[in-house]
Amino acid sequence: MNLLFVLVNEFLDGEMFDEEDADDPDSVVIGSAAGDRAVIEVLGRMHPEANDFWDGNWLFSPVEVVTGGFTGRVPAGLRADELRSFRDELVRAYQDFGGVARLESMEDWLSLTVTVKPSGHVEIDGVAVDRMGSKNRLAFHITDLDQSHLPTMIDSLTAIEEKFPAVGKRQGG
Numbered sequence: 001m002n003l004l005f006v007l008v009n010e011f012l013d014g015e016m017f018d019e020e021d022a023d024d025p026d027s028v029v030i031g032s033a034a035g036d037r038a039v040i041e042v043l044g045r046m047h048p049e050a051n052d053f054w055d056g057n058w059l060f061s062p063v064e065v066v067t068g069g070f071t072g073r074v075p076a077g078l079r080a081d082e083l084r085s086f087r088d089e090l091v092r093a094y095q096d097f098g099g100v101a102r103l104e105s106m107e108d109w110l111s112l113t114v115t116v117k118p119s120g121h122v123e124i125d126g127v128a129v130d131r132m133g134s135k136n137r138l139a140f141h142i143t144d145l146d147q148s149h150l151p152t153m154i155d156s157l158t159a160i161e162e163k164f165p166a167v168g169k170r171q172g173g
Contacts, residue, residue, distance in 0.1 A: 025041045025042060025043050026041070026042045026156070026159055026160045026163055026164075027039055027040060027041040027042065027156065027160075028040050028083075028153055028156035028157050028160060029152070029153065029156065030112060030114070030124060030126075030142075030153060031067075031124055031142045031145065031149075032142075032144070032145060032149065035142075035144065036066060036067040036068065036140070036142040036144075037065075037066050037067070037142070038063060038064070038065045038066075038110070038112060038124070038126055038128070038140070038142075039063065039064045039065075039066075040061055040062075040063050040076075040078065040083075040110070041061060041062050041063075041064070042059050042060070042061045042078075042083075042160050042163075042164060043059075043060040043061065043062070044059070044060050044164075045058065045059055045060075045164060046058035046059065046060055046077060050167075051167050051168060052167070052168040053081070053166075053167065053168030053169055053170050053171065054168070056167040056168050057079040057080040057081050057166055057167060057168070058077055058079055059077065059078055059079065059080055059083075059164055060075075060077065061076050061077060061078040062074065062075050062076055063076045063078075063109065063110050063128055065126070065128050065138055065140060067138075067140040067141075067142060068140075070138060070140070072128060072130070072138050074109060074110075074128055074129065074130050074131070075131075076105065076107075076109035076110055076128075077105075077107060077109065078103075078105050078109065078110065079105070079106060079166075080161070080164050080165065080166040080167070081166040081170070082103060082104070082105055082106065083103070083157055083160060083161065084157075084161055084165075084166050085103075086101055086102070086103040086112070086157065087154060087157035087158060087161065089101035089102060089114075090114060090150060090153060090154050090157070091154055093114065093116040093150070094116065094147060094150045094151070094154065097116070097118055097120070097147070098116050098117055098118040099115075099116055100113060100114065100115050100116070101113075101114040101116075102114075107132050108129055108132070109128065109129055109132070110126065110127070110128050110129075111126060111127045112124060112125070112126045113125045113126070116147060116150070120146045120147040120148075121143075121145070121146055122145040122146055122147060122149060122150065123141070123142065123143050123145070124140075124141070124142040124145070125139075125140070125141050125142075126139070126140050126141075126142075127139045127140075128140075
């Protein structure tokens with residue numbers, strides 16, 4: 001049994017997670033792979049049998065933040081629809097040579113704002129929380145990026161979406 005399997009199951013408080021889902025995780029690097037970054041790794045669906053919008057879109061998605069002298073990893077749960085919306089906004093900002101793309105997780109695990117300036121310069125502001133309901137936060141600001149970093153981010157998010165598409169239709173609250 002690998003350590004990730006144990007950690008995810010501990011995070012779930014006894015709910016079982018299929019270890020096979022974690023064999024080939026998909027990830028997206030927001031920032032520079034060799035520099036400051038936030039990495040979202042998608043391990044699988046939390047409720048693989050669910051096909052409704054509210055339960056079926058939860059993903060096991062630990063986040064690692066590396067910025068300056070700080071490194072942190074949180075056992076986040078993001079949603080497929082959140083990642084899809086973030087990708088859509090990144091595509092628009094890239095195609096329009098400027099704009100803002102935001103990822104705001106429903107349970108406040110991660111907040112990212114990617115600002116693409118008309119000059120091609122890209123900045124990322126983010127906040128990661130170590131556990132739901134915690135006041136412990138790692139706020140970060142990533143610079144020294146340009147628009148050439150966006151296609152890789154977009155392609156990675158597209159690959160995640162192909163493997164874990166958003167399911168169901170949003171109805172109500």
